[in-house]
Amino acid sequence: MASRPPEADELLTPAEVAALFRVDPKTVTRWAKAGKLTSIRTLGGHRRYRAAEVRALLGDIPGPRAGEAAASEAGPALGA
């Protein structure tokens, strides 16, 4: 893969999203198929995911501070 220049932080690869969620890349693909996650397709058919959306779903932990309890079981948006 290519490096991660801060400017290109717009899209994420399946492997990157999978690593962030601690799941298999195949599971991320399944979320995209189910419409739970927005996916952009490359011209070859591979998927790319919006970094902003993934961060939001992960709880969007900004930085060193502010690591408070962010409702662990309050948003079953994906577990339906």
Place this chain on the structure above:
Amino acid sequence: MASRPPEADELLTPAEVAALFRVDPKTVTRWAKAGKLTSIRTLGGHRRYRAAEVRALLGDIPGPRAGEAAASEAGPALGA
């Protein structure tokens, strides 16, 4: 430092298209060779790509909430 004049962005370089799709420039060249992406050749043989076409393929979502009902899995851009 006007590296990329916004108004004159009719054409994009391979590196710019690659960054937008989160792929390698080599992959963009492959798309052009496969006829999946319109490419204009410079007199030196290098390729340039139409910004409008690239934006359309990416989904063209400019603002915060623009394409709300943008079906992610409705575009089989695959050419296999």
Place this chain on the structure above:
DNA sequence: ATTAATTTGGGTAATTTGGGCT
């Protein structure tokens, strides 16, 4: 602890993509 449901992961085959080199 039981069933029943969904979700997730593993396997294989085919294509696409990325890295190194020219």
Place this chain on the structure above:
DNA sequence: AATGTCCAAATTACCCAAATTA
């Protein structure tokens, strides 16, 4: 920075079994 070719890794899609949840 971009091109072209070779080869390995990643991703895709399909199947079915295991894990998780209610």
